[in-house]
Amino acid sequence: MRIFLSTADASGDMHAAALLEALRKRCASLEAFGLGGKALEAMGLEAVVPQSELAVAGLVEIASSLPRMLRAYTSLRRALRDGSPDLVVLVDSPDLNLPLAAVARRLRRPVLYYVAPQVWAWRRGRVRKLRRRVDHVAVIFPFEEALLREAGVPATFVGHPLVDRMTAVRRALQPERVAQELGVDRGRPLLGLLPGSRRNEIARNLPCMLETAELLHHALPELQFLLFLAPTLSAQTPELPAYVRPVRDRTHEGMAISSCLISAPGTATIEAALLEVPLIVAHTAHPLSFGLAQRLTRVPSACMVNLIAEAGVVPERLQRMARPATLAGLLAQLLQNPGQAQKMRRDLARVAARLGPPGASERVADLALEVAGRG
Secondary structure, X not given: OEEEEEOOOHHHHHHHHHHHHHHHHHOOOOEEEEEEOHHHHHOOOEEEEEHHHXXXXXXXXXXXXHHXXXXXXXXXXXXXXXXXXXXXXEEOOHHHHHHHHHHHHHOOOOEEEEOOOOOXXXXXXXXXXXXXXXXXXXXXXXXXXXXXXXXXXXXXXXXXXXXXXXXXXXXXXXXXHXXXXXXXXXXXXXXXXXXXXXXXXXHHHHHHHHHXXXXXXXXXXXXXXXXEEOOOOOOOOOOOOOOEEEEEOOHHHHHHXXXXXXXXXXXXXXXXXXXXXXXXXXXXXXXXXXXXXXXXXXXXXXXXXXXXXXXXXXXXXXXXXXXXXXXXXXXXXXXXXXXXXXXXXXXXXXXXXXXXXXXXXXXXXXXXXXXXXXX
């Protein structure tokens, strides 16, 4: 069996790699090609283009990267046409993957879309594209299944794939050992910085987070800092103050031993919920991107944890509200008020419970074989 896989960011790469591993349990001779990052390549994906070429976030930023994205799309379209896959699996990344779904439909290849476009938040017209181009959608948030089915899109809630990964992290965690290996003192408070997984996202979020860290470094001398770097980025480490330690490839363990986190919106907030680590969300987008998003989106929060909870569990500060002094104050409250931190942990645990039981990747693998006509 030969499958075409496509995902353009770090979280999608992680989910797709877990799916590929589950598929290989069912079909040992399976071959995979397409677009992925380090996790998929480690699972044997034959990469058509490097995923790092497409690590961009924001409407304006995507527009400025269009020539590079179009070249990548052309290469992927050609590979999809010439590779004759038995199944096409598209993971997240709708700006790239919905056009590829149209190509697959013209080629009469079965298509499974895993991690649905967030049509409940914006660009509702994508529902029509899913209905026309995709055989089935595997959704990871509980409210998405009914929404898509009501619109005529075959959809199944499979649970969130991070449930398995974070459960494994928590079970295997040896806090003292991890702290020693990451160069931090387990007896002192620890703040983790998560500025995002895309280059332009980090360029906008990291300076503010480092200024916040500087304020806290002076106010709380015992506080330690870890900066978690996404595996999709180049190996070059940004210039950092001596008290901030960079971490690459051990993000989840580092998050799990952190006292609290400051994170960009996105997958990291779900990871924090599953690890039950208190956090705040901070994000600065290009002003035009943010303005367009405000006009186009229909959700009250940028933080998925808050959307799932239907409440303001996690404090979030965006754009001009994401001032270092404000962020430092919010983090100081979590660090110095055990009751507040414990309440957030309880709220995060309730959010985690809504994400479904372990086994998402196994369920998607079974669904993929059904879509391919081999189930």
